[in-house]
Amino acid sequence: EGENRILVQWAINNPINTNEETIAEIIKKRLSNVSGIPFIEIIREAFIAKKIIVVRRLLDTKVPVNDQIDILLILGDKNEALQRALTCGNNDLVLYVLMRIKADESPTEFMMRLEKIRSLPLSLHLQCLEEIERKKLHTDLIKKSPNEKEKIAYSCIIQRFGSPQIQNQKTELSNASKLFKEVKNDFIAHLVDDEQRLITRQDELEKKILNSLLKGLSLCATIEQLMMNNEREAEQLKKEFNMPDKRYWWIKIQVLAKKSAWSSLADFGKKPSSPIGYEPFIDICLKYGKLEEAKRYVDKSLYSSKLDEDRVPYMYAKVQ
Structure with a gap:
């Protein structure tokens, strides 16, 4: 594996070979059939080196579809990211892409995009429309009655539990925290910020630790779960969240x-x-x-x- 990584570095950064199409072909030819090659890391290395053609050519090589989609969204290729999500048939992934796209577009642009997607399941179409209306309702309420901010903040927290996507949950919690701070409810805002940090760490730990299921657990339950086989991670989490020694x-x-x-x-x-x-x-x-x-x-x-x-x-x- 070390030799392969050296080869990747050489192929991507070799000053003699500057043709990106050739670089991509060399990498695919020499490494695509070798077990244990982390192609997503190769792609990230190419992205850092600003070799975008290499990135695109390697996307279909031993890279999970969710990683493909994340890279495409970073590149700003919304249509391709959405098409790949639709093709794989994973509704949660499709919704994730749509919500990422919605964050970058005006409501009108997003509505027009939805109308053009013929293969979008009706349930997802309705869910997207509901999300648009909810955001619009919140905006209108705040304009008409600033005193409603705290109620809207609590509704964001409730909405967080209805979303399976970590990014959507973080967005809802971030919106809630912002509103709580605007109404000077710093205590609740701090709790919401802690929850946002926790779900981020749970997601990181699940990716790091094989067969770990941490999402949805409280801080105490997360630390208890980690203690069973990963005490070092449990101690680190205790420090990060300032858990009292007694607990x-x-x-x-x-x-x-x-x-x-x-x-x-x-x-x-x-x-x-x-x-x-x-x-x-x-x-x-x-x-x-x-x-x-x-x-x-x-x-x-x-x-x-x-x-x-x-x-x-x-x-x-x-x-x-």
């Missing part, structure tokens, strides 16, 4: 118990003073029928300096 400890002891990692749980308990005390350690052990493990946490030789003295009698009673 993080609660999640971690539950995950360790689910994994039957009793030695790890004991080691975790020996860290500097637990922000949640040690009774939760006992409770989680008892929940899984591990009485002997539970007794660890009332052993004064191990935890005497850390135990909450007021709770010691109750903790002893639980493990008898």
Whole structure:
């Protein structure tokens, strides 16, 4: 793979060979049948080098259709992006492309575009029209009654849950945050911004971690899911979102118990003073029928300096 990457760099950036058609043919001829070649990375490299013809010629070479469409939209080739989405028959992908196009066009232009698409499923056509009307309604409401901004912001949040596309969800949340800030509701705006950051990170993590399903989960549930097999990512997310230590400890002891990692749980308990005390350690052990493990946490030789003295009698009673 390293040799192939070197070849790609040479083919794209070779000063002797400046014909982009030839560059594309060389890459396809030498690499198209080699397993493990990340053609999307080759395309991105060509795009950075401003070799647009190379980009277009390589789009059909071992590149997933959603990546093809993203590249085409970046290039501004809306019609081709839409046609490829329609051809693959994925309605969610078609809607994603249409919403991306709508963001760059006036309502009139977008309506005319919809009228020209003969192969567009009726359900998607109606959904696009509904989206146009909703945006227009919001704009009109704000003009007539600025006091309606907060209600519209909440409607954007509700709309976010009806969209399967991450980009559409982020757009709705961004609109909501902007409106909340305009009415000086900074607390809710901050929560909305955090949610937008979370769905972005969930999307990134799903692409990075094989077989991970994180979209739609809360921050706590996301961290819990990551802790099962990717604790480093869980810790990073905790830092990014400033999760309180107490909440993080609660999640971690539950995950360790689910994994039957009793030695790890004991080691975790020996860290500097637990922000949640040690009774939760006992409770989680008892929940899984591990009485002997539970007794660890009332052993004064191990935890005497850390135990909450007021709770010691109750903790002893639980493990008898």
